[in-house]
Amino acid sequence: xxxxxxxxxxxxxxxxxxxxxxxxxxxxxxxxxxxxxxxxxxxxxxxxxxxxxxxxxxxxxxxxxxxxxxxxxxxxxxxxxxxxxxxxxxxxxxxxxxxxxxxxxxxxxxxxxxxxxxxxxxxxxxxxxxxxxxxxxxxxxxxxxxxxxxxxxxxxxxxxxxxxxxxxxxxxxxxxxxxxxxxxxxxxxxxxxxxxxxxxxxxxxxxxxxxxxxxxxxxxxxxxxxxxxxxxxxxxxxxxxxxxxxxxxxxxxxxxxxxxxxxxxxxxxxxxxxxxxxxxxxxxxxxxxxxxxxxxxxxxxxxxxxxxxxxxxxxxxxxxxxxxxxxxxxxxxxxxxxxxxxxxxxxxxxxxxxxxxxxxxxxxxxxxxxxxxxxxxxxxxxxxxxxxxxxxxxxxxxxxxxxxxxxxxxxxxxxxxxxxxxxxxxxxxxxxxxxxxxxxxxxxxxxxxxxxxxxxxxxxxxxxxxxxxxxxxxxxxxxxxxxxxxxxxxxxxxxxxxxxxxxxxxxxxxxxxxxxxxxxxxxxxxxxxxxxxxxxxxxxxxxxxxxxxxxxxxxxxxxxxxxxxxxxxxxxxxxxxxxxxxxxxxxxxxxxxxxxxxxxxxxxxxxxxxxxxxxxxxxxxxxxxxxxxxxxxxxxxxxxxxxxxxxxxxxxxxxxxxxxxxxxxxxxxxxxxxxxxxxxxxxxxxxxxxxxxxxxxxxxxxxxxx
Ligand code: HDD
Numbered sequence: 001x002x003x004x005x006x007x008x009x010x011x012x013x014x015x016x017x018x019x020x021x022x023x024x025x026x027x028x029x030x031x032x033x034x035x036x037x038x039x040x041x042x043x044x045x046x047x048x049x050x051x052x053x054x055x056x057x058x059x060x061x062x063x064x065x066x067x068x069x070x071x072x073x074x075x076x077x078x079x080x081x082x083x084x085x086x087x088x089x090x091x092x093x094x095x096x097x098x099x100x101x102x103x104x105x106x107x108x109x110x111x112x113x114x115x116x117x118x119x120x121x122x123x124x125x126x127x128x129x130x131x132x133x134x135x136x137x138x139x140x141x142x143x144x145x146x147x148x149x150x151x152x153x154x155x156x157x158x159x160x161x162x163x164x165x166x167x168x169x170x171x172x173x174x175x176x177x178x179x180x181x182x183x184x185x186x187x188x189x190x191x192x193x194x195x196x197x198x199x200x201x202x203x204x205x206x207x208x209x210x211x212x213x214x215x216x217x218x219x220x221x222x223x224x225x226x227x228x229x230x231x232x233x234x235x236x237x238x239x240x241x242x243x244x245x246x247x248x249x250x251x252x253x254x255x256x257x258x259x260x261x262x263x264x265x266x267x268x269x270x271x272x273x274x275x276x277x278x279x280x281x282x283x284x285x286x287x288x289x290x291x292x293x294x295x296x297x298x299x300x301x302x303x304x305x306x307x308x309x310x311x312x313x314x315x316x317x318x319x320x321x322x323x324x325x326x327x328x329x330x331x332x333x334x335x336x337x338x339x340x341x342x343x344x345x346x347x348x349x350x351x352x353x354x355x356x357x358x359x360x361x362x363x364x365x366x367x368x369x370x371x372x373x374x375x376x377x378x379x380x381x382x383x384x385x386x387x388x389x390x391x392x393x394x395x396x397x398x399x400x401x402x403x404x405x406x407x408x409x410x411x412x413x414x415x416x417x418x419x420x421x422x423x424x425x426x427x428x429x430x431x432x433x434x435x436x437x438x439x440x441x442x443x444x445x446x447x448x449x450x451x452x453x454x455x456x457x458x459x460x461x462x463x464x465x466x467x468x469x470x471x472x473x474x475x476x477x478x479x480x481x482x483x484x485x486x487x488x489x490x491x492x493x494x495x496x497x498x499x500x501x502x503x504x505x506x507x508x509x510x511x512x513x514x515x516x517x518x519x520x521x522x523x524x525x526x527x528x529x530x531x532x533x534x535x536x537x538x539x540x541x542x543x544x545x546x547x548x549x550x551x552x553x554x555x556x557x558x559x560x561x562x563x564x565x566x567x568x569x570x571x572x573x574x575x576x577x578x579x580x581x582x583x584x585x586x587x588x589x590x591x592x593x594x595x596x597x598x599x600x601x602x603x604x605x606x607x608x609x610x611x612x613x614x615x616x617x618x619x620x621x622x623x624x625x626x627x628x629x630x631x632x633x634x635x636x637x638x639x640x641x642x643x644x645x646x647x648x649x650x651x652x653x654x655x656x657x658x659x660x661x662x663x664x665x666x667x668x669x670x671x672x673x674x675x676x677x678x679x680x681x682x683x684x685x686x687x688x689x690x691x692x693x694x695x696x697x698x699x700x701x702x703x704x705x706x
Contacts, residue, residue, distance in 0.1 A: 046067055049067075052068040082380075083125075086144075088126050088129050090277035091123035094335070095117050095119055096117070097117050097331070098118075099330065101113070106245075107238065108154075109151055110147055110149040111358075118147050119148045119396070120145060121148075121347060122144065122146075123344060123347055124227075125141065125144070126141060130189065135276035136265040137191055138193075138262070138479065140160065140161050141224070141227055143227065148394060148396050149355050152355050152394055154354055156249055161214070161219075162230035162250075163314060163460075164314040165206075174200060175204075178201075179192055179197050182194060182196050194486055198493075202496045205499060205526070206315050209460045212476065215479040220262060221259050221260070221276075222258040222259055223279045225255050225280065225552060226259075230251070232314055234247070234312060234361040234363060235360060235366075236360060237357065237358060246298070246299050246361065247299075248323075251295070252292060252293045254330070256547030257542040258542070259542055260612075268613065271612060289332050289333055296328060297318055299311070299323050310453035312361055313451075315454075342389075346386075346391055347391045348380070348387075349373060350377070351373050352374060354435075359438045362442075382407060385411075402420055413426075456528040457526070457527070458499075460534065462504055463534040463540075465504045467539075469541055471543065471695040472542065472543055477511055480500070493515050497511055498523055501524070549578055550686055553615040553616070555583075556583055556613065556614035556616075557617070558585045558617065558620065559600060560586065561593050562622035563620045564620060565595055566679055567678075567682070574682045580615075584603050585602070588602060589602045589603075589604065589608075590602055607634050610638060611638045611642040616648040617639075617642045620651075621655045630660075630661040631661075640662040640663050643701070646694050646695055648685065649674065650681075650685045651675060653677075659673075
């Protein structure tokens with residue numbers, strides 16, 4: 001049995017896993033303690049860990065040196081296969097609290113016992129990139145959640161996008177092969193901007209709705225903290241009488257939604273490839289842990305019958321206007337892992353992990369996933385006993401069964417009996433509390449087919465597009481042009497534009513224009529004529545679902561020696577007051593000496609702290625400081641990038657020479673450029689920052705917007 005221990009302390013905010021099996025608990029403690037004697041894996045004290053055993057001072061190393069051999073042997077076997085998809089990920093521990101009971105629909109205790117607190121683990125990830133790739137790839141983000149409930153582990157293995165590329169799991173290997181590096185050359189890494197991906201997509205019309213989401217700013221989130229999560233499929237809730245309802249699961253970030261611009265993403269990947277993981281780590285460390293509401297869309301068979309699309313089709317959403325999302329609980333991610341490998345790397349999510357009261361629909365993608373996840377853990381973790389690893393072991397309930405042996409078995413049944421039924425005693429099945437599958441009536445012809453009810457591939461893609469604000473629509477067009485411009489084959493580009501014509505004619509024209517196509521290709525043949533009557537849905541836009549304040553965001557304050565202390569201090573005070581954070585960026589990492597003689601400590605030297613790392617910036621400089629920085633390319637980039645990325649910029653008059661040298665002339669000084677003269681100018685600036693961007697500016701600074 002394993003249990004979650006107490007937080008180890010305020011600073012590290014890590015959650016300790018203790019385990020009663022195999023002495024693992026002790027192993028964890030050893031790493032943290034000072035002055036303990038170093039031992040071998042066998043517990044033998046080590047006298048010399050600097051030199052291997054040799055014959056004479058300069059002689060050959062001896063095979064007899066068991067410590068040396070054990071150390072190297074273990075090192076040689078440290079790596080396990082990375083996940084075949086979602087290899088790069090980052091996890092944290094948290095707690096889920098239920099606010100509203102769903103007892104009318106399900107027997108699952110986690111969804112019926114109001115106030116119940118359930119420990120949980122979440123792993124965020126990118127899909128296509130290898131483990132060592134960068135965080136800000138344009139990609140879907142995995143949003144995998146493991147609840148350690150009192151009735152066993154429940155996993156929602158979701159994404160930050162509510163639909164998927166394909167409808168049937170049999171196409172998953174093709175999709176992933178096409179998305180990952182091309183097999184002959186082994187590149188490009190962590191990006192879909194290449195021929196194979198767009199070739200497959202352009203030949204797979206069912207992917208068009210997903211493509212709209214992936215080309216939107218959803219695929220370049222500012223932080224894990226500002227993303228929604230979705231269970232994607234229709235699942236089942238099962239009540240005490242065995243009656244089933246359909247349900248879709250949503251995670252809504254209380255921090256609001258936010259993404260970056262593509263040009264920022266490209267630069268962040270260079271400046272800080274770990275941008276997302278560092279952000280989550282820091283938020284937990286600084287005591288502002290992110291929170292999400294768990295929402296459900298519950299509907300019955302009648303609704304499923306009436307709905308325009310098939311609720312078993314994972315390329316479709318159910319608009320929130322049609323079935324509102326009920327927020328029934330909240331989770332907070334407030335603790336780091338103690339060891340990345342032991343927890344984030346070894347955590348094994350499986351869609352098949354459900355608890356009594358929760359079941360599966362017939363979605364063919366989900367059905368296939370239920371096989372794939374269990375299977376892949378064996379490859380990755382090397383043993384059917386991966387459930388014995390503390391991060392995967394249930395925590396809120398006992399585990400009793402007669403499964404035994406296998407590699408690395410930590411939890412074999414004790415005593416004589418290892419079968420059921422038996423006359424010795426031991427665990428028995430429990431018809432009352434045990435898991436019951438939904439008793440659904442099914443019949444039909446055995447056949448390999450795609451239901452005609454899955455055939456409309458364009459209508460919801462269009463609905464997504466028309467639900468976006470103009471700037472978001474522009475970004476979708478820009479992303480498509482960028483991605484397709486990396487395709488070498490013109491026929492693939494043209495085929496994609498043919499699909500876009502079924503989604504939105506203005507988008508098709510913009511992309512064709514951006515690619516310089518000689519003519520607008522014919523619209524792709526559509527199995528079902530695209531509908532133009534689906535209304536826009538505000539829930540689909542990021543901009544319409546932004547934050548209410550600047551809380552949780554970060555300002556970069558560029559300071560120089562002799563900068564006005566009054567303003568730096570006022571900024572710092574107000575940033576803290578609104579729940580935001582800041583970094584001081586200075587010509588030297590040591591910081592700067594302000595005009596009142598006080599020192600302000602630097603977090604970044606200007607070369608290491610480009611403005612892409614911040615949500616807004618402030619330029620608090622002295623005349624000499626501004627004159628010096630105006631000669632510095634990186635400082636000029638700091639300002640011109642912040643401007644081009646539509647950020648709010650606070651400045652003192654003395655910073656104007658730098659602003660000027662950054663190419664921002666008087667007519668460009670829009671309302672997003674805020675002059676700070678005195679401390680009382682600071683609060684209005686931070687209020688304005690809550691809008692995150694002055695989007696109108698993009699139409700002035702981007703040639704493509706013309
Ligand atoms: Fe998957 C990993 C999400 C379709 C097969 N998937 C994986 C992870 C997430 C998702 C978040 C990472 C879990 C972690 O952090 O360890 N996958 C999805 C979603 C899908 C989806 C939301 C569609 C709705 N996946 C999907 C299909 C298949 C797989 C159709 C295969 C038939 N997915 C896998 C896998 C992975 C995986 C190969 C790799 C590592 C792992 O499972 O544990 O089995």
